Amino acid sequence: MTDTTIEYKVGEIDxxxxxxxxxxxxxxxxxxxxxxxxxxxxxxxxLTCTLGGYVNGQYVSPDNGGVTINITDAATTTAGQYxxxxxxxxNGYVARPPSGNNFITITIWEALL
Numbered sequence: 001m002t003d004t005t006i007e008y009k010v011g012e013i014d015x016x017x018x019x020x021x022x023x024x025x026x027x028x029x030x031x032x033x034x035x036x037x038x039x040x041x042x043x044x045x046x047l048t049c050t051l052g053g054y055v056n057g058q059y060v061s062p063d064n065g066g067v068t069i070n071i072t073d074a075a076t077t078t079a080g081q082y083x084x085x086x087x088x089x090x091n092g093y094v095a096r097p098p099s100g101n102n103f104i105t106i107t108i109w110e111a112l113l
Contacts, residue, residue: 004104006084008076009111017053019065020086022097026065032090036069038106040082045075049086082106 006016020027020034034049052061053068060066067086083103088095 004102005107006104007107007109008071009109010076010079011073011111012071012076013073014071015050015053016069016071017055017060018067018069019053019055019060020067020088020097021065022095026060027088027097029062029065029067029088029090032062032088034067034089035087036084037087038075038082038084039103040078040080042078045082047072047075076108079108079110082108 008014020029029051032051034051036047036049038045038047047070050068050070051066052059053066054060055066082105084106085096085103088097
């Protein structure tokens with residue numbers, strides 16, 4: 001994913017399409033399980049991702065790194081700052097692309113109403 005900042009209000013739901021890269025190359029996600037983990041002050045929130053996703057109106061297949069994060073209302077219940085990362089499981093291996101401390105920043109704002 002190229003945009004590394006996501007903002008929501010408490011209770012919002014959404015789907016976000018993106019492409020997972022490792023060393024500048026899209027990761028082949030075929031036959032993988034992908035989760036998105038949001039880490040804040042409380043227990044981490046695990047969101048199930050769907051393989052394949054729309055990025056800028058174009059469908060990106062799993063073999064080209066396409067993924068959709070399914071943001072649930074449970075993930076946006078508590079206002080605050082979170083750090084997000086992908087967990088990719090395939091053939092018994094688990095990876096957190098991209099390597100290093102390249103977290104996605106998520107801010108959940110209080111809803112006015």
